[in-house]
Amino acid sequence: MAVPRAKPRLFRLGSWVEARRMAAILRQETIGGALLLGAALVGIVWANTPWSAGYASLREYQLGPSALHLDLSVATWAADGLLAIFFFVAGLELKREFVAGDLRDPRRAAVPVAAAIGGVAVPAILYLLIAGGAGGDATRGWAVPTATDIAFALAVLAVVGRHLPSALRTFMLTLAVVDDLIAILIIAVFYTTDLDVLPLLGALVPLAGFGLLVRRRVRSWWLLLPLAAATWVLVHESGVHATVAGVLLAFTVPVGSNGDGLAERFEHRFRPISAGVAVPVFAFLTAGVTIGGLDGLADALSDPAAVGVVAGLIVGKAIGITAATWLVARFTKASLDEGLRWADVVGLGMLGGIGFTVSLLIGELAFGPGSPRAEHVTVAVLAGSVGAALLATAVLRLRDRAHRRLQEAQAADEDHDGVPDAYQAGAADRKTGDGL
Template sequence: MSGDTPRSPSPEAPSSHAPSPQSVPSRGSYREKLRIGEILRRETVGGFLLVFAAAVALIWANSPASESYFALRDFRIGYEPWHLELSLGAWAADGLLAIFFFLVGLELKKEFVAGDLRNPSRAIVPVAAAMGGVAVPALFYAGVNLVSPETLRGWAIPTATDIAFAVAVLAIVGSHLPSALRIFLLTLAVVDDLLAISIIAIFYSDDVQFSPLLLALIPLALYTVLAQKYRRFFAERAWAAWLILLPLGFAVWALVHAGGIHATVAGVLLGFAVPVLHGRSRPGAPAVAGPGLSENFEHRFRPLSAGFAVPVFAFFSAGVTVGGWNGLIGAVTDPVAIGIIVGLVLGKPVGIVGTTWLMTKLTPVRLDPTLRWIDLIGVAILAGIGFTVSLLIADLSFGAGSLANDHAKVGILVASLTAALLASVILRSRNRLYRRIEQAEAVDADGDGIPDVYQQHDPRQTPEGRAGVTPGA
């Protein structure tokens, strides 16, 4: 089956098949590879905690003590005049999940300002693939539920990808997969999050009140000015961010919530307000590239998000009473669950791979010659793990505690588990093939600390290029 084995550069000589700027998925820069590797390591722990919290909720909700679980989830606390008397489950979905979306906002801005998405030639394919991975599952769900206007409202449930869950699976079964595939998955997830946020803001915001939204612009503007003007001050003094920026962020969140827009959108806006770069070292000088306040905040808040906020949300959202085997059969045969399962398990890979294939036929881009389409199919199936945001959209679509919402949650869990298992079968087999290729790609003949495979098509990264000499000239 040599035709299925990816080609790779040999240790002795550069490969003639090294990826070009028009290859997809793009290998990216060596710096981007290291950054993506760090993200994968951080998200893996969060993925395991997410699965553990969901499992505890399912077991508790189907145990003899199930009433205590729902009593805890529905316990209300807060201050009603500010529209903040919410159940614990709502606090987790509207409040704690805003921390997760704050980090999404940071990651989105970093990708567009300093990541590979700033380069249109590298961004166009994963962006288009992500759009296909959102549109096709929605169409599949709508096709199943077309005759039922009540359930059609959940069309957006299978459009989301849970990056923490997907990365946890990828870390287990694909430790030797090419960095290009991992970057492709991360880029898909980033754009997917942006599309999911837009869908929530546009289609799942009811009874919009413009007065609180206009008032929210005041603390948001002040937060933005302070974060931009005093970025180094807040980066060096953690207490200042907690005492000054956090209250402003909470004010933005509370006013957006009172305005009828889902409050997680406030988290994204606050993330976008944080500067990515350092700023100028002197008047008139260009911005200094490198870690800025955004990265500083990411280090501070990611453990809080992955270790607490998202698992707590999963705990309160994933608990659904299945009702034994008959109840499970009844749930998965409901059009809501069928639409979600078909959308996530089939619609996601069809949308992602189909769009990528069309891009290779209609544009100059081509599949990276070191990969095979089966690699992309495996990653696209993995993107069908739609957990955190899918559960959130299910709550927004049908309301917590409704029968349709319970069936939607069963569909999300079954679809996510199915996608994880199918992707694991494909990617584990491919991982064995890439194990030996990874050893070849680690060759650093010139000893500059950057593997040679990342230098073959960028003369500026080679010793000759840095000296102003074009290789082969």
């Protein structure tokens, strides 16, 4: 007699090894998030002091070889160069998740991928509904509220959600990484105005050389770095945003089955550079807009493009992520894992509204650095991200208390073998295919 199949559940625990890896990433991103916020605050304060001219001069100072068309401003170097490191790390993480992580199972991957897609589509639609009738170039900013900032969001999650199940943390991290991949595709497709095909085809040569060397487990920086730099330069010269080169390079790096591949080694080496240097410097050079007090803030947020960004981040993200997750549950007839509530998902959806890094980048690409509308959108990204963070904090704090009580009640049942009982049960679920 056949045993009836158990009803599938959303947010089942993954493997204990993967949970420990996620915990290490969260600790690093928490520090990166704090540095990001600190750098952004310094930029905002400096730009609104009597010494703001010095900040503007720093942003606009040009350096680099003009023969290669790389005599760029410091702000452009931060957006095109430093953020390429950020997207290289994001690409490594994404490949690791889908090749060797718990999300290599399509059923488990479906939830965060669907949530990421919903979290991109709904804010974009909401933005267009609000700003579409404003005329001018307002519609170019439709992608600004579609991004989720990994460092900022995970920093908030680490502070207010210390007792949330690790499956929710994995969901949030993967959602943010997939979200970044979608953002890079949007940048490459919709914000590439003048495409030069020859340099883009030429970039395939150093990219292939880089891929060949890493496939042979070559780690010599003096071989890999020139090929990576050549790929970046050619992608930049083609008119495609240069950060795309970071993702392409990351996708060539092999992932080890036991956590010992070059992808893991590179991620361990470059994540501190990304979180501790690249993203904070970009935030410092981008977030500094002259607000002009409450009147200036009100003027900036009266721009329909700014209103669309705030609504997209605070409302659109929460609706899109939650609705997409609910639809997956509906069509797969899955239920939430034991102890979870839809309020957990809503809180994570609100957390996804922290746009910041990539939203600031898209805002500059859409409206041009330093333009009045770009500055209005920057203010909107900051306001929307802070608003989303505060709302998510209110919801997740309540849920964190509930999960803490549940974990305290379960603590007496642990067998102290080094692996929590819940993960041992999760291993059984993975064998039977009951987890999503």
